[in-house]
């Protein structure tokens with residue numbers, strides 16, 4: 001059985017990944033997970049007002065441990081729902097570019 005390799009961004013204290021067992025079931029191998037990053041300048045999502053200390057919006061990376069091949073995923077959410085928005089990293093740059101274009105348009109006026 002091979003040794004479990006963690007991505008460079010994985011934080012062992014947040015990681016739930018385990019080595020694949022011979023008779024594993026779905027979900028048993030866990031997820032690599034990064035340290036959550038708090039988005040201090042995101043006070044409102046939908047109709048909910050967030051407080052950076054009491055109810056922060058956080059972002060973290062996850063990736064299912066083998067044999068699943070999800071690739072890394074960027075998750076945005078709260079303590080109660082840390083993956084309210086999940087975005088595959090393979091598509092994240094294009095989405096961020098779209099958001100940057102909207103921000104630039106708004107700043108332009």
Ligand SMILES: [Zn+2]
Pocket residue numbers: 005006007010011012015016017031032033
């Ligand atoms: Zn890990």
